[in-house]
Amino acid sequence: MNYIIYFSLTIMILGLILAAIRFVKGPTAGDRTVALDTMTIIGVSGIVLSSYLFNRYIYLDVALVYGVLGFIGVIVIARYLEKAL
Amino acid sequence: MKSDYLKKLPLKTKLSRFFMHWFLLTLVWFGFTNTFAAQEVLTGLIVTAMISFLSIRLFTCCDLRILSPGKILYMLQYIFVFLIALIKSNIDVAKRVLSPSLPINPGIVKFKTKLNKNFAKMVLANSITLTPGTLSIDIVDDTFYIHWIDVKTTDPEQAYKEIAEPFEKILLKIF
Amino acid sequence: MSILEIIGGILIITGSLFLFLGALGIYRMPDVYNRLQAGTKATTLGAMSLILGVGFLMPGWILKILIIIIFIAYSNPISSHALARAMHLRKRFMFFKNEEIDAYKEIDKNNNPEK
Incomplete structure (x- = not known):
């Protein structure tokens, strides 16, 4: 079962690298924010996977709070770009 | 929305909303604590009652009437339809992303909705975002503006039939 | 391996x-709009399915896992919606294949009725 987890983590890190390339390259602030959002979601999934891998229930709380913070961050950036903050 | 709209509501509606809010917050509390020990349940009931009393002004989506059996059946049907559409949309995205020529023809179309409650419109917009090839951009009164990755028609009626009809039929029965 | 572990994997x-x-x-x-399309849909179902898989592997955690899944399914479309609207109100570059189809052009930020 652990090999499945390692395989999934490898694929997710490849995706994280692709999103990070878009984060560096992105021509506008919007592209960078989309990449940041994707990286947050991949990070949340990675934290949940590692909570299974290390058998720690408390990591789920970390994943939930990280997801909330990422959501609020994207909303704040979007409102700022809209000049409505 | 006015801030003193709450005073105009009848007491029955207010109580109904309060108990619905309390019920939902209690479910969330059980999700957080993940245990059913007596002291946890008691603390949860007290804390969620306080929160739902203080933030009743923000809770406008629904009241206890939504818990009737018929509406719960429609909700289950909605979740089923939604999950099917979500899986379809992901296969669609996978096809588009993996094909070397990027087969896209994007554009923004609009249509009018028949829903009149704000919460129902929000649910419809979220569902549209997660269904194949569409992304809701804005809602102005009852007009939805939709970014479509593969525009088939620009006529509002046709677009309504293509995008929103299967969801809106069920949402009209729930809300 | 039990059936739950196979489904979870x-x-x-x-x-x-x-x-x-x-x-x-x-x-x-x-x-940016097409990026939002791909990003939102695929990452929402991906995260939901992966976290549900962990829930199948660890059946005692299912309540909190359901909370995380509902939160992701609820918040991810909202953030993409806010971002798409902000980018369009700033009149960012839009990719069109053949001719321009943009019904949202009629909305200007200054006479937006929501403000």
């Missing part, structure tokens, strides 16, 4: 593949 692998496809879509698509 399949869900985890599917989820990670969809997360990768979402990131690939963000890398390949030509403008």
Whole structure:
């Protein structure tokens, strides 16, 4: 079962690298924010996977709070770009 | 929305909303604590009652009437339809992303909705975002503006039939 | 291996593949709206399926896992919606294949009735 987890983590890190390339390259602030959002979601999934891998229930709380913070961050950036903050 | 709209509501509606809010917050509390020990349940009931009393002004989506059996059946049907559409949309995205020529023809179309409650419109917009090839951009009164990755028609009626009809039929029965 | 572990493993692998496809879509698509399309849909289903897979592997955690899944399914479309609207109100570049189809052009920020 652990090999499945390692395989999934490898694929997710490849995706994280692709999103990070878009984060560096992105021509506008919007592209960078989309990449940041994707990286947050991949990070949340990675934290949940590692909570299974290390058998720690408390990591789920970390994943939930990280997801909330990422959501609020994207909303704040979007409102700022809209000049409505 | 006015801030003193709450005073105009009848007491029955207010109580109904309060108990619905309390019920939902209690479910969330059980999700957080993940245990059913007596002291946890008691603390949860007290804390969620306080929160739902203080933030009743923000809770406008629904009241206890939504818990009737018929509406719960429609909700289950909605979740089923939604999950099917979500899986379809992901296969669609996978096809588009993996094909070397990027087969896209994007554009923004609009249509009018028949829903009149704000919460129902929000649910419809979220569902549209997660269904194949569409992304809701804005809602102005009852007009939805939709970014479509593969525009088939620009006529509002046709677009309504293509995008929103299967969801809106069920949402009209729930809300 | 029990049946729950097999289902969980399949869900985890599917989820990670969809997360990768979402990131690939963000890398390949030509403008910010199409990136949002690929990013939102693929990462939402990917994260939901992966976290549900962990729930199958650890049945005692299912309540909190359901909370995380509902939160992701609820918040991810909202953030993409806010971002798309902000980008369009700033009149960012939009990719069109043949001719321009933009019904949202009639809305200006200054006479937006929501403000």
